[in-house]
Amino acid sequence: MEVQRQSEFSEDDNWTYGQRTLNVTFPSTSDNIYVFGYRSGSWATLVDGGGSWSLIATANLNIRQDIGRINSSPIAAMQPFVTVNKNCAMPYALRIPVQDEDGDVVRCRWATNSLTDECGGVCSIFRNSVLDQPNCILYINEIPSTGRYAVALQIEDFGEQQDKIALSSIPLQFIINVIDGTTMCDNKPRIETPVIEIPSNTMYHQTIIATSTGSQISDVYIVSPVGFIKSELLRYSSSNDSWYVNVTWTPTDEDIGIHIFCYTAIGVDRQASDQECKTLKIVDAEGCVSNPCSNGASCTQQINGYICKCDVGFTGIFCETDIGKLHQNVYNRQ
Known part of the structure; x- marks a missing residue:
């Protein structure tokens, strides 16, 4: 089954962002480590590099001894199109929001074109920039x-x-x-601290207010889990400097886990605010009371949910997957 949703687009900057989920059956391997991805062409016209593109991921599907289940990969959320004014003071710090459901150490590194070719025609490092790998921060020192x-x-x-x-x-x-912006750098939009209301087991709601002095807000872009709904852009009060959007999301049991939600305000002069992000942790409100763990797994109550400790031979958030049957199913499909 495949589900696809278009999330955001910009007619002015000519980009579209979307998400989809896809179920894939992997062939059996001796070490349960898989390298997979996509390769194609037609990158947008770039100053440096371009043409072909490549996206490569690596996943280890072995049961971890420390947590008793298969590793959960880290997640990251980033606007697909980030606008920077070359006339603003450098360095420009671009923070990459990352999270890991298992509480692992997360690091960022430059993709390379060695071995698996992780980046196609755009492997060259962004000019005069430095990547703080442990903190996932990209520092742009100079833009020629x-x-x-x-x-x-x-x-x-x-x-x-x-x-x-x-x-x-x-x-x-x-x-x-x-861009070669003509407005003052201090006039770029900024996101105000929003009022967040999260009723237990119901709809998540957030109002995002953007303010810009001397320039009207043209849009607020979001990077979100599947299912988010964003309202049209509306004027905040009677001021022409402040605008807002409402976003809502009703997560289901399939959304249990950690998600990242990010947003950026754009002015009519194309200047962009710094990206703001929230970490959303979806949990089963009833916890261990509802006996969520399967196949003899033990349930440990947490402050905001629970953790299932799987018996040997089972995996999944609820320990619902029999690893032996999973491998047998993969073998029978070959």
Whole structure:
């Protein structure tokens, strides 16, 4: 089964962002480590690099001894199209929001074109930039010319701080659009602290208010889990400087876990606010009372939910998957 949803688009900057889920059956391997991805062409016209593109991920499907289940890969959320004014003071710090459901150490690194070719024609490092890998922050120190630049990163998780071999590796690629802005850099939009209301087991609601002095807000872009609904852009009170959107989301049992929700305000002059992000943890409100764990697993109550400790041979959030049957099913499909 495949579900696809278009999330955001920009007619002015000519980009579209969307998400989809896809069920895939992997062939059996001796080590249960899989490298997979997509390759194609038609990158947007870039100042440096372009043409072909490649997205490569690595997943380890072995049962972890420390948590008793298969590793959960880290997640990241980033606007697909980030606008930077070349006339603003440098360095420009671009924070990559990352989270890991297992509580692992998460690091970011540049994608490479060696071995598995993780980035196709955009492997070259963004000019004069530095990546703070442990904190996933990209520092842009100098921008020589206007235009579009691609950033290709790999987001990886490690069981311990001293570990050198990643448990998994997830690609993250986006475009930085450098403009020669005519307005003052201090006038770029800014996101105000929103009022968040999260009733237990019901709808999540947030009002995002954007303010810009001397420039009207044209849109608020979001990067969100599947199912978010965003309202039209509306004027906040009688002020022409403040605008807002409402977002709502009603998560289901399939959404239990950690999600990242990010948003950015855009002015009519194309200046963008800094990206703001929230971490949303969806839990079963009833916890262990509802006996959610399967196949003899033990349930441990947490402050905001529970954790299922799987018996040997089972995996999944609820320990619902028999690993032996899973491998047999994969074998029978060959």
